[in-house]
Amino acid sequence: MSGIKSLSVTYDAINETNTFSYGDYISGRVTLEVDKEIKVNSFLIKAKGKASVLWTQQCGQTTIVYHDKETLFKSEHFFIHEKKHKENDGFSLLQDQSEMYSDVVCPGCHVYPFSFQIPQQDMPSSFKGGAGKVVYFLEAKLTRSMRMSTKDKTKFTFLSKTDVHVPDMKESQFGTAGKKLRFLNSGNVSVNVNIDGMKYYPGTELKIMSEIQNNSSCAITPKYCLYQKQSFFAMKSRQVHTKDILKEKGEPIEPSTNLTVSKSLSIPSDAIPSILSNCKVLNVEYRLKVYLDIKYSRNPEIKFPLVIAAAPQNTDGAATSEALERTEPPPPYNAYSLYPTLPNPSGSSWA
Secondary structure (H helix, E strand, C coil): CCCEEEEEEEECCCCCCCEECCCCEEEEEEEEEECCCEECCEEEEEEEEEEEEEEEEEECCEEEEEEEEEEEEEEEEEEECCHHHCCCCCEECECCCCCECCCEECCEEEEEEEEEECCCCCCCCCEECCCEEEEEEEEEEEECCCCCCEEEEEEEEECCCCCCCCCCCCCCEEEEEEEEECCCCCEEEEEEEEECCCEECCCCEEEEEEEEEEEECCCEEEEEEEEEEEEEEECCEEEEEEEEEEEEECCCECCCEEEEEEEEEECCCCCCCCECCCCCCEEEEEEEEEEEECCCCCCCEEEEEEEECCCCECCCCCECHHHHCCCCCCCCHHHCCCCCCCCCCCCCCCC
16 A cells, blocks of 8 residues: 555635736645555645647648647745755745654644745736647645655636737727629628727627628628637747637618618626737737628628736726726717728738
8 A cells, every 4th residue: 555545735715716816825735644654755835837739730641749838937845855855946834833844744634734926927817728728736746765756736727917018009990891792692882890999808898880881782791709819839830729709790781771880799707818928839819800791792801909908906806997897989980081900010910
């Protein structure tokens, strides 16, 4: 028998959502149950954040595996430090009486408390995507001579509260699209769209103003899609996945009709903040797609880049009113004589 019946890691929630952010303390305990006396070489608890990506690509008869990873932070605390490696990095935890833990553990259930402070640095939120993920976890590890290590791990959710700064973030965005119909339909359709800015918070309203001209022989329906664009990077290659966050549609617009249509979309309260520059191996961006659904024809569409940021907090931990509510709709489309295209700082198209 190994002598160890169980090893488990638990932590205490600090809020109703059970999330942590930079500067927060995460406290908990490692519970070790043994059924006979054991001698321990080392016993530690580790807090770590890491991002990793993995995907495959078929090239003829060869399968190429793309992978990469990034350590976001790592901190170790030792309950029992291996004697010959006490110079290693890591903080030694003491008992209540400020004494070192004994490396001889008697039969019974033993509880080892711990506490970590999450570093005050810009890190991405916990995330799981099509070809990669960002995970934060606590891991306990106990080693003994001539035996396999005993481990237990539990994940915790990290929510980035770093404010995102993008040029012209508060400026209204404009776009236009049109199409001349052929074959089973005739005439032409066009849409001019205006949205109020680029930066939004989970739970807030995204207001869309559209001028739609249906000079065709068929009815058309305005539709709206908020989606996530996930980019993964490894070995000088990129893999892109998209994920629809929400989809809605408006009322059909009959032939020979011009209408101004107002639409509000609610950003999901569980939408993770954008991951733009604080992770080397993956990005998470958001797009709003507004398009006209036309039967038997390719749909004209407009895409707008969006940034979703974590709601700013007051000193009492509550989200500020700016984040929770946007009361002003975008200005009427005809209030502008020009509709500039939003510049793309990366130089590539908004996919």
